[in-house]
Amino acid sequence: GLDIARLRSETGLITLDPGYGNTGACTSAITFIDGEKGILRYRGYPIEQLAKSSSFIEVAWLLIFGKLPNQAELDVFRERLTRNAPLHESFKHHFEGFLVDSPPMAILSAMVNTIACFPSQNECDGSDEECFAEDAARLISKVRTIAAYSYRRAMGLPFNYPDPKLSYVANFLHMMFSMPYDQHVADPEVVDALNLILLLHADHEQNCSTSTVRTVGSSQANLYASCAAAVGALWGPLHGGANVAVLEMLEKIHKGGISAADALKLAKDHTSGFRLMGFGHRVYKNFDPRAKILKQSADKVLAQLGVKDPLLDVARQLEEMALKDSYFVERKLYPNVDFYSGIIMRAIGIPTNMFTVLFAIGRMPGWIAQWREQNEDPKRRIARPRQIYTGPNVTDYVPIEQRK
Ligand code: ACO
Numbered sequence: 325g326l327d328i329a330r331l332r333s334e335t336g337l338i339t340l341d342p343g344y345g346n347t348g349a350c351t352s353a354i355t356f357i358d359g360e361k362g363i364l365r366y367r368g369y370p371i372e373q374l375a376k377s378s379s380f381i382e383v384a385w386l387l388i389f390g391k392l393p394n395q396a397e398l399d400v401f402r403e404r405l406t407r408n409a410p411l412h413e414s415f416k417h418h419f420e421g422f423l424v425d426s427p428p429m430a431i432l433s434a435m436v437n438t439i440a441c442f443p444s445q446n447e448c449d450g451s452d453e454e455c456f457a458e459d460a461a462r463l464i465s466k467v468r469t470i471a472a473y474s475y476r477r478a479m480g481l482p483f484n485y486p487d488p489k490l491s492y493v494a495n496f497l498h499m500m501f502s503m504p505y506d507q508h509v510a511d512p513e514v515v516d517a518l519n520l521i522l523l524l525h526a527d528h529e530q531n532c533s534t535s536t537v538r539t540v541g542s543s544q545a546n547l548y549a550s551c552a553a554a555v556g557a558l559w560g561p562l563h564g565g566a567n568v569a570v571l572e573m574l575e576k577i578h579k580g581g582i583s584a585a586d587a588l589k590l591a592k593d594h595t596s597g598f599r600l601m602g603f604g605h606r607v608y609k610n611f612d613p614r615a616k617i618l619k620q621s622a623d624k625v626l627a628q629l630g631v632k633d634p635l636l637d638v639a640r641q642l643e644e645m646a647l648k649d650s651y652f653v654e655r656k657l658y659p660n661v662d663f664y665s666g667i668i669m670r671a672i673g674i675p676t677n678m679f680t681v682l683f684a685i686g687r688m689p690g691w692i693a694q695w696r697e698q699n700e701d702p703k704r705r706i707a708r709p710r711q712i713y714t715g716p717n718v719t720d721y722v723p724i725e726q727r728k
Contacts, residue, residue: 338710338711349707350697350698350701351701352697353367355367355690356529357607359607360609367386367387367391374523375524378392378523380492380522381492383526384464384526385398387692387693388693404461404465405464405492406486407461408458411466411473415438418435418438419431426474427559428678429684431477433555436467439463439548440549444462463548463692468685471682471684471685474681482504484498484499484500486499487507493515494515497510497514497515497518500674501673513624513625517672520617520618520621521665521686522682522686524617524661525687527689527694532562533687535557537550537551539707540553541695542704542705542706542707558680558684564683564687567665567666568666568677569601569602569662570666570667572601573600573602574639584641592649592651600652603660603663610658612658612661614661615659615660615664618661619664622667622671625671625672629671631671636667636670636671639666665682
């Protein structure tokens with residue numbers, strides 16, 4: 325084979341690939357995507373089968389440990405998640421340190437790092453495998469408590485302790501929405517829809533935040549530091565922030581009194597600078613299999629809840645018109661997963677600035693699985709991309725009094 329390292333040192337040859345569109349940075353056995361055919365599989369299982377028959381928690385175990393858990397393994401994992409749901413009481417002081425209107429993604433990133441600063445209330449037995457399983461459960465469980473607490477803080481409401489009797493998603497909704505003396509009992513349709521959103525976001529191979537986990541983890545930074553960095557990567561509007569952009573666009577269209585037809589016209593006009601948010605995808609060029617699944621869920625939840633919301637009406641009109649419009653059809657621009665997840669979260673009362681936080685809760689198992697896979701790879705190396713230098717040639721230092 326070709327010795328790339330030797331070739332590089334002998335020739336100074338460097339490949340330039342902005343955005344790493346053609347550069348494989350790792351091998352991975354976790355997630356398979358075929359963008360042309362609209363295929364997504366976790367550990368070989370088609371996403372459609374997992375969405376139909378599995379749960380977010382089972383899928384988290386599958387991604388991290390490589391196989392579907394048997395009943396005993398799932399029970400142990402559930403018990404770990406329940407035990408790890410509460411935050412150390414001193415965490416309250418950290419929340420109080422933030423201004424009430426702080427962005428929830430800033431709080432989340434800081435708090436994920438902060439978990440590592442607290443001794444685990446449930447020490448593992450010292451074996452690597454046990455400690456990793458405990459860390460994984462700690463992160464997956466606490467990220468949900470942190471998310472709910474950041475919302476309660478923003479609303480000026482008291483924190484709700486997690487209820488060990490509730491499922492992962494129902495517990496999250498309880499921590500978000502229960503009022504004093506009145507436990508929020510989520511509609512089963514809502515629990516199912518949120519479970520589905522988390523499951524469909526659980527991994528997506530080497531996207532921006534996952535590559536961040538691998539880059540940070542490659543320096544042997546711990547799991548918490550690696551995932552906290554990934555939260556920052558996910559925050560951007562070109563990545564996890566796209567679901568927020570969908571809602572902001574719908575608001576603009578509605579408030580500006582713009583008709584769906586005019587919005588479509590604007591999106592087709594390249595000089596307008598306006599794109600239909602939630603349409604198109606870099607990898608999926610025919611359809612996004614996650615969007616197909618979530619569309620059905622969105623239809624069901626909206627019908628079940630009987631939600632009347634002018635923004636959701638705008639979304640429906642845009643969807644219907646774009647699917648029949650030759651500009652969108654020819655360019656294979658279909659509604660993506662962010663379009664439908666945004667609609668569902670809006671319908672169930674999740675505030676827009678929490679959408680990306682929900683994405684982070686869903687993506688946590690993928691980040692953990694990828695961090696572990698990299699750590700177990702005997703060929704792992706610290707991430708250290710090169711560059712093509714374009715600055716000045718050697719330049720002599722000029723004393724300050726001689727500078728112009
Ligand atoms: N609205 C209107 N026109 C669009 C849109 C859109 N949403 N997306 C692409 N186009 C047009 C482009 O102008 C281009 O037209 P042309 O062939 O006449 O020049 C053509 O479709 C191809 O577009 P590209 O930009 O080359 O597609 P690319 O694969 O680079 O971009 C992207 C994909 C970034 C997702 C794009 O479709 C987009 O901006 N969508 C809206 C934002 C969005 O929803 N992002 C979230 C995606 S999901 C995720 O990544 C987490």
